[in-house]
Amino acid sequence: MFDTSSWRQDYRIRYTHKLQLNLLIW
Numbered sequence: 001m002f003d004t005s006s007w008r009q010d011y012r013i014r015y016t017h018k019l020q021l022n023l024l025i026w
Helices: 004-025
Strands: none
């Protein structure tokens, strides 16, 4: 069975990490 909660959490972590990288670039 596919766990949507864990996937969503992982996606959120990746998204926030990407935002942090963008802030570092700026």
